[in-house]
Amino acid sequence: MAAMRIKFSCANYFSKSLLNFNCRLVENFVHRSAFSTSRIISADAGNEEMYNKLFPVVKTPMLPPDTFKNKVAFITGGGTGLGKSMTKMFSKLGAQVVISSRKSDVIQATADEISGETGNKVLAFACDVRDPKLVKSTVDSMVETVGLPDIVINNAAGNFISPTERLSSNAFKTILDIVLYGTVNVTMEVGKRLIKAKKGASFLSITAMYTQNGSSFVVPSATAKSAVEMLHKSLALEWGRHGMRFNCIAPGAFYTKGAFSRLDPTGQFMDSEARKQMSIQRLGETEEVCNLATYLCSDYASWMTGAVVKFDGGNLGDMGAELREVSEAHWDKLEAMIRSVKGS
DSSP: OOOOOOOOOSOOOOOGGGGGOOHHHHHHHHTSOTTOSSOOOOTTHHHHHHHHHHSOOOOSOSSOTTTTTTOEEEEETOSSHHHHHHHHHHHHTTOEEEEEESOHHHHHHHHHHHHHHHSSOOEEEEOOTTOHHHHHHHHHHHHHHTOSOSEEEEOOOOOOOOOGGGOOHHHHHHHIIIIIIHHHHHHHHHHHHHHHHTOOEEEEEEOOTTTTTOOTTOHHHHHHHHHHHHHHHHHHHHHGGGTEEEEEEEEOOBOOHHHHHHHOTTSSSTTTHHHHTBSSOSOBOHHHHHHHHHHHHSGGGTTOOSOEEEESSSBOSOTTGGGTTOOHHHHHHHHHHHHTOOOO
């Protein structure tokens, strides 16, 4: 499978009903807008309503308004999805936020939108984190404009579902380059400068709930994100003496257009079957992850480092189990649908 990219924000889920997936469903899907902001209505809507009531979503910032006043936050993959949500929340809490992404028009639009909403100017720099030279240039621009960051969030990522035997070496490498080496490039470039300047900072990476036990059908992502967690644990031990903290959030399923379009291209499964594997049977919301992220990066968590926080509604299931019996013909259809996705 050719390489495909995504700003990853949730785990992969498919239901047993995928085994009965047919071509007519694919054709119907292609001709409809499956990725509107409205959620798919579950057949178990009453039960979902009950869990929403028992475990309400709080979308407002939990920290005081000026928590990050005079702080600089650098967020990769900040133009869409979870990255955009984190940019908004950090900006609301007073941070000077710098975002990067490969698509300059997307991140500039995000920067303008959030700047207008929060009153804090958000800066946008186009950057492909896979390229160390581009990362260096981006950090140079950030330092010249607002100085070294106090917060670094590695959020740029890539993922898609596929049987591992169908992957080309280039497809596997693409995910490793974005998720693992992109994180290494940003962390090393910023970290070395912080050490030279004798300045501390908080680093946070967004990983995934399957890093501890693995997951079928997203093997490149599981490999890369597991390595990212070990990178953070190791640097927490080594660079604590330089005033740096390193933590990770391993989130479960929450809706973003980009992630769902590659991990659930039919739009029929994640909102229903995913919840059945959770103790708290509802999907997460990006604002909930953002609140955790702001806490971990704040001085309220200054004694916390080397941690991987599993944040997934109590999910203990095997996410890829139901994909094992999907036929090659059905995988061909799913692959075609994933390839057709443009943007994120």
